[in-house]
Amino acid sequence: MTHEVRVLTPVGMLGAGFPPETLTRGLELGADVIAVDGGSTDSGPYYLGSGIAKTAAAAVTRDMRLLLRAAATARIPLIIGSCGTSGTDSGVDWVAGITREILAEEGLNLRVATIYSEQQATGLKEHLGQGRIHPLPPAAELDPATLESCRHIVAMMGHEPIVAALEGGADVILAGRATDTAVAAAFPLLKGMPAGPTWHAAKIVECGGQCTTNPRAGGVLATIDATGFTIEPLHPDNACTPTSVAAHMLYETVNPFSMREPAGTIVVTDATYHALDDRRVRVEGSRFDLAEQYTVKLEGARITGYETMSFTAIRDPHILSQIDTWAALLRRMIGEWVTDTLGLTSDEYAFDIRLYGHNAVLDAIEPATGPPREVGVMLLVNAADQQTATAVAKVANPLMLHLPTPDMNYLPSLAFATSPAETERGAAYEFVLNHVVDVDSPTAPFRINLPEDTDA
Template sequence: MTEAQRESVRVLTPVGMLGAGFPRETVDRGIALGADVIAVDGGSTDSGPYYLGSGTAKTAAAAVAGDLRILLRASASAGIPVVIGSCGTSGTDSGVDWVAGIAETILREEGLTLRIARIYSEQRAETLKERLNEGRVHPLPPLGDLDAATLDSCSHIVGMMGHEPIVAALRAGADVVLAGRATDTAVAAAYPLMLGMPAGPTWHASKIVECGGQCTTNPRAGGVLATIDHDGFTIEPLDPANACTPTSVAAHMLYETVDPFRMREPAGTLDVSDAVYTALDERRVRVEGSRFELADQHTIKLEGARVTGYETMSFTAIRDPHILSKIEEWAALMHRILRARVRQTLGLEPPQYAVDLRLYGYNAVLEDLDPATGPPREVGAMLLVNAPDQATATAVAKIANPLMLHLPTPDMAYLPSLAFATSPAEIERGPAYEFVLNHVVDVDEPSELFRVEIAEEASRD
């Protein structure tokens, strides 16, 4: 059957992120239901800039290997491709190579013959500066115009690919596509789009399945299968005891989107304002009416992270009821005395170092957005020191040590004893990173910023 004759394409998404784990039997059921492709995201920016800045993964190699082994066996047995995006958490070149190394080891151990494609998404600052000078780089809110110095300061920069590089790898004969940074939706959309499915239902279905079972009534039960056709798509859980409902499916359009009805991809915008969600039975949902509007200009989003300094952390627990009744005064006193002692001992003043004191159990998470009322029962005080080098950060934290252990409020006639969580109390966290790029770059061809490498066909042992 040619691509134009395909009536539908079934996308199996076993889990929201590679390495998170899923029941093997749910993948077996997806294969039995006729899955045409296995698609799974391999990363995220949710856990902050460290993983991009350092080029390391947040997932354990053993966890990734456990998931990959199930997927590669299923791919070889059913003769269907596997597509994994944002490899190694942030999609750096080292992240792609890390996942590829794990996959190649599994193929050798299992005696499987599958061709692996690596799609690299890291960008060189020098190349981006040329595009910046040409006026082809534009900021996304809340950031302003980009300067060359910011590009030079990044330890890693990735471009977020759409479906096109993945399609190129599949057309070149890849059985397993390991992509660098990619939109979550592109991972699932690539194969159906390649086989001629319409863009509206494909991108909408891909958005719904991006987090596996999160669009079901029991997200812990495993992934989902989306069947995309020329009029819409149908989605069902891989676990027979789980269910999709119109509410659970429609609600996922609210996830990580500014607008619940419109979502931008590199090639254009998904519009679901006219989508209709219909329960086919107690487990399956049918969706029709999705549209995709092609953009006048194809853009690639850039993500970059740089080192902001080195951090040392100290954590103490407070149970003293008098301090807890005046916890904000205690925190202000801590800042004031610590600053004076650092000036006296090290001769340093902010911004030569920075101190963040978070009161967990009181208002550490939302602070003034949700102010605490009444004294807490106990508080964990986390002191985080940032400085240009590790030694300075640790020195400041050590100066804070007696204060974190015995600092009283001014009206106390005794020294309280607080409780350090660790010994030593100072924990060196190493380099700290921040995201500094939230920009898009105009491209003439969707795949021009990405590099596809396909290994020779793997041989059985």
């Protein structure tokens, strides 16, 4: 019987880079599995909608080469979740292609399994008709047309498909969209570790070194046993403290004391955090409450139009002293000029003006007082096609270059950041699914290709 399992997480996201020596240190400490998240929704809907990865191929290749070498040397599994940023099928195939190239170049004999999480609108509409899809706040009830409008839809897997791949003989598992925690929890759960400590530890290690006092120094190792877990950083000059570890339950959670997974809820209300020394923390008292109904979260993105961006900079102190008045005038005049010049109505395009250096981040709740020293003015235009979006931005060009405040008797000259001033950004996307679907089997929504079914 396994008495403890050590989970090595060298980095918070595949392709983000990590010091190679910290990975070596994790193996020296007896790691039983390497688990790395490969993606996120943090960077917005573009990556899901387009099916394109956020990370560079060279960066993913660099990290994967180190990880595959380590897995082969230690003869331990390597698990990657949410491949290609958003976990689309193309993202899994992209990382799988990189993996197979590295294995061939390095002469490594590792068995690769792939798990696909993309969903088809047709099947989901059947679930919707059966009342098996439910909105998460603040989403509304789902309409079938919304499913049809999505370019890509993924289901967020729990640990069970990953466990199935491990049981099927995989050395390397490349999974589509998965909960960050499932990637780290799968192997310990397979080995019989208790659910409470396992899921809590998986939550803490999901972002690598973010639970340490120096997140830039590399990842962490979590040792899970029958009563809790111990977590330590991989860099000798880094440290975990009770505060740094406990604080990670605040990260990307609605409630810092609980977090829902497909199978149930992590509850850390009674968890204790104790410093074993100046680098390691012991956590006990976590539990995992099974849900009555197993649910899988859906994520989907659709095109909202096409965007063109312009960016100009203001250093004129007179304009900056009344920047809000100037911005209001700019908004009004863009609308008037577009109507007069292009004949477009407000429902045929949209634009946004963001004042960087003034209130672009916090908008109306910005607490700063007094005029800013300089402001960057970003114009984002959205229209049904790229040509229209760019035409609107071009109409706005003279205003962004020379617009005076109402009390100025001369035309100022502002500074565009680029030439041409208009940058076509292509298709813009939005998330439209924040729903869960009831499933009878945790593995049913996913397609698992075991090693014997592949060329790996």
